[in-house]
Amino acid sequence: MTFRTLALGTAVAALATAATAEVKVGMITTLSGGGASLGIDTRDGFMLAIDAAGRDDVTVIVEDDQRKPDVAVQLADKMIQSDKVDVLTGIVWSNLAMAVVPSATAQGLFYLSTNAAPAQLAGRGCNANYFSVSYQNDNLHEGAGAYATQAGFKNTFIMAPNYPAGQDSLTGFKRFYEGDLAGEVYTQLGQTDYAAEIAQIRASGADSVFFFLPGGMGISFLKQYADSGVDLPLVGPAFSFDQAILQAVGDAALGVKNSSTWSKDLDNAANAAFVAAFEEKYDRLPSIYAAQGFDTANLLLSAIDKADVNDDAAFQAALKEADFDSVRGSFSFAANNHPIQNVYVREVIKEGDIFTNKIVATAMENRDNAYVGDCKM
Amino acid sequence: MTFSLILEQVLNGLQSGIMLFLMAAGLTLIFGVMGLINLAHGSLYMVGAFCAAAVAGLTGSFVLGLAAALAGAALAGALIELVVIRRLYARDHLDQVLATFALILIFSEGTRWVFGSFPLYLDVPDALSGPVALPLGIQYPAYRLAIIVVGLVVAAGLFWLIGRTRLGIRIRAGENDREMIAALGVDIGRLYTIVFALGAALAGLAGALVGAIQSVQVGMGEPVLILAFVVIVIGGIGSIKGAFIGALLVGLTDTLGRIFLPELFKLVMEPSAATQAGSALAQIAIYVLMAAVLVWRPTGLFGARA
Known part of the structure; x- marks a missing residue:
């Protein structure tokens, strides 16, 4: 210059x-x-x-x-x-x-x-x-609950880490889910081995699984779940399905449904x-x-x-x-x-060599949140 | 809760215990022989997983990945022993903790610098993917069974090495009296480097084996490191046998506690609160176990030192 x-x-x-x-x-x-x-x-x-x-x-x-x-x-x-x-x-x-x-x-x-x-x-x-x-x-968890109801799941097994966001997650899911619960499990924050929980899922008689395991926890769970032979449909919030995570999970995530307010194909x-x-x-x-x-x-x-x-x-x-x-x-x-x-439902797909999501349904339209009434501004 | 579910959970506990043993064996050897507290042991576990993921990704071969994990972690171990750790043997434990903690930060940011911030992909080999049918109607992932077998073979090899070979005799002698074996003409510096590299290779192997079913990411070693310390305290510092028994105890307590404590609470509480309380208690179960063992035997189950 x-x-x-x-x-x-x-x-x-x-x-x-x-x-x-x-x-x-x-x-x-x-x-x-x-x-x-x-x-x-x-x-x-x-x-x-x-x-x-x-x-x-x-x-x-x-x-x-x-x-x-x-x-x-x-x-x-x-x-x-x-x-x-x-x-x-x-x-x-x-x-x-x-x-x-x-x-x-x-x-x-x-x-x-x-x-x-x-x-x-x-x-x-x-x-x-x-x-x-x-x-x-709560929005994405609510969306997952609404989707589980729309998809006709009657007996879902739900799972999240035992910390405030995990407890909010299961509460949010239950707010819009109308079926029964096959089991409700809190895992440890940062847990990397889910063999014990997967065995419980297998034994519970569930027809589907909702899980909130952000970051590395989700990678571990998805890989172990795919390897376990349990074949129930999985639903989760988008946190376990962003671009970085999907590449590390690979084929194990294909077909899994997740709720999100955004998708690259929107x-x-x-x-x-x-x-x-x-x-x-x-x-x-x-x-x-x-x-x-x-x-x-x-x-x-x-x-x-x-x-x-x-x-x-x-x-x-x-x-x-x-x-x-x-x-x-x-x-x-x-x-x-x-x-x-809106809260959408996405499905994990493979585009060429890249794992990514595509929108398959709308779980909730123009959703606000459960706390509007509590706010006095 | 059926009998086969309980049996499956016991297998899960064994599998996690055996992986812990691979970590704890190196840690306890290094502490026993050199009197060194090595916080960077978890970083060597991470190095193993990253080497395996990188090489398996390039070549498509899981076995080559495992070999790379062993070699990479052993090399990294030998390198830090020569450059950093060697200067710490005469210092007190606080200096060792500080220096090896610095190594954790260096390894973590160095790995991020080389591989980026995003987790790597490493999957179980095709031959071992999917479940196998065991008696009593148990469906168990083949890869986890393979991990149990590999872990047991390595444990047997380690017992043989320590108990039956010349190197093992030197290691045990070094544990008892390092001045004396130095005076007898054993190159103590080289012995230390070998022990350190051996411990590192075991950690790297554990990282690679576990990396295939978990997430290969920066910082993956530290949670395992904490468990490995619990194991060697329970087993008695410096004892390979103690590390083996301690690792199985911790693996079983952790896995079974996670499953059965919430079930126990459900007998007296409503399900949602019971799972929360049970899970919270399960988190501390292994520390309760450690405290109980220390009250009973202050030097751990097989610890010789006061």
Whole structure:
């Protein structure tokens, strides 16, 4: 770059800054350790939208929380106090969100969730500065329950790890499942061997299995289940079926049904453009985390165009309009700032050498969440 | 709950115990012979799984993958012994813990740097996929049976090595009095490197065998490491026999506890709460076992040292 273009660039940047107030975004997400693939997809999806917009009035600071609540809290404090960010986003895990979000919104910051959306923040703990752009945590489990009912399953075996999100998962499934339960099992968080549970499934007389085992737990379970000779239909939320996981599971996942609010074959122009741009830039297929990151960035950009981030009431209203083209098609916010959207059923298929999902049914249309009534804003 | 289900769960417990033994054997040898607490043992397990996944992915052969796991983990073990561990023998346990913890971080981020953040694919070989029919109507995965057999063969080989060979005599002598065998002309430095590489190879083998039915990802070794420490404390530090019995006890307690404690609670509570409480209790069952053994025998089941 010559000195002249550099000077020109600086002058243009200076002009742009003068025209609009600059918005600083702090992204706290998981970029190392076991859950890194989720945070990397979140960041890449988010930055794809920011870069495509080509604006210089938005700066994004990205930091790695290592999936540790204490690190996330320190990063949030640093971003709020020394970086002076206006908006925080990016946290993948609900326990980290619970550690960061209430204190950030209490300090007057905006928090846009790209993934984690625990019940506490949707009900009594809701806040006018907090928006979940992903879903409410129960939604995918509710979708799986609704699908199990539609598919005519009468005796399902349900299973999740024994921690708050696992308990919410089984509660969410049961909310819309009308059949009987062949068994209800809590596994250990981080468990890698499911031989004992699979033997129980075989002995239970179930006609289907619902399981919520995110990350490596799902990989282990699916491989062991396929190898066990038990042949009951499997249903789960999308968390065990994102692009990264499917390649590691291989054939064992083929045909499994999973509930999701997004899929790469969802038929709308914004999604087609997103999938193509993501593949072009990163040379891999996007996951639901990337899609949610992308939507979050576009929502933020739409609100920045309408209102000043320092004017709380106006910026809240601008966000709430959700005036952007979501890759999930129809998208709006319920009274408690959580999405109203469809929940789909996907099936795992193989496209060439790549394992991926395709939509086979709609489990729930325009689903909000169970906590709207508890939220007093 | 039928008899055959109980029997199947016992098999599951045995299988997980035998895999734990492969991890614990190396750990207890290294602690027994060199007095070293090696937290990086779980990283060697991970190295084994990644080597197996990478080589099996390239060549399509699971056996070559296993060979690569053994070689890769042994090489990594020998390397860290020569470069890092060797400087720690004379230090106290806190320094060893700090240095080997640093090795965990280096191995984890190094693996991510080489293989990326996404889990790798490693599947059971075609010949062993699917279940086989056992007596009493039990359907059991062939691969898990193979793991039990391989584990038992390795255990037998290890007992033979320690009990019947010259190397084994030196290892046992090194455990008892390292100055004396050094004075008798045994190259103690080389002996340590060999023991360390042997322990690492066993961990790598366990990682590769288990990697085929679990998820090959960064950080997969640490949960197993904690269990392996429980095993060697129960079995008595430095004892291979203790590690074997301890591993089977931990594997069986963990598996059977997970299944039967929730069932037990269901007799007195409603099902949803019973599974939660039972599962929570099952999580601590092996630590209760460890505490009970230590009260009964403070040096572990077969521990010689005070």
